[in-house]
Amino acid sequence: AQKITQTQPGMFVQEKEAVTLDCTYDTSDPSYGLFWYKQPSSGEMIFLIYQGSYDQQNATEGRYSLNFQKARKSANLVISASQLGDSAMYFCAMREATIDAGNNRKLIWGLGTSLAVNP
């Protein structure tokens, strides 16, 4: 079963508008971290924002904010005032605190959402 689900393969937004990229996750671990990354067409993966499961407030970083709804297990990324340079793939990822049967505590990735910002 997918631990990280990004239901929107592709999204379009008009420049200067806000956009929300969805991410839902599945874990029974009470302690975990959620990450969002941006990957432009050039290929580099850029860290955007982090939310810890015990954080009381939603994370914000400049134009990026995370709409964290713990009970619903969702961690949607909100980009305010979209810019042309925001056109990219966006990935949601989770790291659980518990080490799994394979002695792993790796980062689990969603399949990404492709965002296109229209002028």
Add this chain to the structure above:
Amino acid sequence: KAGVTQTPRYLIKTRGQQVTLSCSPISGHRSVSWYQQTPGQGLQFLFEYFSETQRNKGNFPGRFSGRQFSNSRSEMNVSTLELGDSALYLCASSQGEGNQPQHFGDGTRLSIL
């Protein structure tokens, strides 16, 4: 400070050959993770090294191997290359403790002919 550096940026090989990719992490970072990214499979975790020891491993065949040196630089080796190994290989470094984010290099784009 300098980011994660991956070399080479592009590589073309033929089936059956082997390849070594290099990753220099951010100074002070002790964890290096490797990922394979393809359009169909997304981002697939290969392995993670921490203080010269392999700490985590993904579900890849033994043709994929790696190592980490005492200065935290890491290399990934793929032997007996197959057409399906064509991908973007990303390296990420972090301090390796808790939930610090991983910081990625620009990747090595490997094409197998």
